[in-house]
Amino acid sequence: MEGLQVDREEDLPVERDNGTSSWEFLLLGMGNVPSLQTPLFLLLLMIYLVTVVGNILIIVLVVTDQHLHTSMYFFLGNLSSLETCYSSTILPWLLASFLTGDGTISARGSIAQLHLFGSFSVSECYLLAVMSYDRYLAICQPLLYASLMTWKVSLKLPTASWLVGFLISTVVTSFLSHLKFCGPKEIDHFFCDFILLLELTCSDTSVVRLLAFTLSLLDIVFPFLFTVASYACIIAVIRNIPSSVGRQKAFSTCSSHLTVITVFYGTLIIVYMLPRTPQLRQLNKVFSFFYTVLTPLVNPLSYSLRTQEVREALRRMLRKALAISRAQNIAVPVS
DSSP: OTTOEEOOSSSOOOOEETTEEOOEEEEOTTOOOHHHHHHHHHHHHHHHHHHHHHHHHHHHHHHHOGGGOSHHHHHHHHHHHHHHHHHHTTHHHHHHHHHHOOOEEEHHHHHHHHHHHHHHHHHHHHHHHHHHHHHHHHHHOTTTHHHHSOHHHHHHHHHHHHHHHHHHHHHHHHHHTTSEEOSOOEESSSSOOHHHHHTTBOSOOHHHHHHHHHHHIIIIIHHHHHHHHHHHHHHHHHHTOSOHHHHHHHHHHHHHHHHHHHHHHHHHHHHHHSOOOGGGHHHHHHHHHIIIIIHHHHHHHHHHHHOHHHHHHHHHHHHHHHHHHHHHHHHSOOO
16 A cells, blocks of 8 residues: 555645545445435345344354265355455445445555455466356266365365455555546445546556456456366266266256356346446446445355255254254253
8 A cells, every 4th residue: 555646636725644645536426316215225234234243154064064074065165255354355344334324445445455356356367266166076087086176175175265366456456556546526326436546546557457457367267267167177077977867966066156157247247248338327326336336245045045964954954953952941940
């Protein structure tokens, strides 16, 4: 953040604190419709609570239930951890802005939000590719699965996903933090999107744009193509299974993952691949809502409702909790 310089086009004083500007951006959010503020706040609050509770519940189940101590559910636990952090970089600030009516965010805050959001979103791209590779080995190479997907490999793959996401986001935001911003300070979005911040700078952005484009090929396009190739092989193998029961069982292990991939990559590609014309700005905001807010919500709902092992683990946990509660009630002496 050191060296972030922000100037206004107008002759207004710029306060500086150890070389860091006190410039603030104004996020316009979901739109200035007073009658919708309360319903939107309640909807977002419900989505955030379900997202956090649902993903934390999956993490607890994966950690505590021995039946879920497999590579597939270890990756699922990492995905739930990512999406808990992912949604927490945007929704708490958005909820607070609804309550206070203040949509301003400091330059430091915008860079921090962009860094965290970028880290978690890039990590999720790679983790989804890792999960598709795991399903490819389990279905297409079942005899080699145990030898290829060892616990050491299972630990290294998600760790690498987290580290790559953090490093790539750090590189991009470090370049962005040295740009000069000269206004306007309004951002027509509900979070600090990288492309919109570039539109507010008066510095030469050619290097940053080239860097971002190059890295996007590595952290979005490559994992997406790898995931598509993995599922193309999986579908080809499933179609050749003679038993309809076998086909259904094989596909059931992939359907939840496919749901998350479709929502995440589908909206991500629409937002960042379509031309950013004025007519499409509001539409981009709607699709951004899908991959930033709804994708973390889809994960716990999809895996808890469609995966039999997770449902059974939840039943076992509830039975244990009920048994402990009954034992405590019996142990309490009646006066």
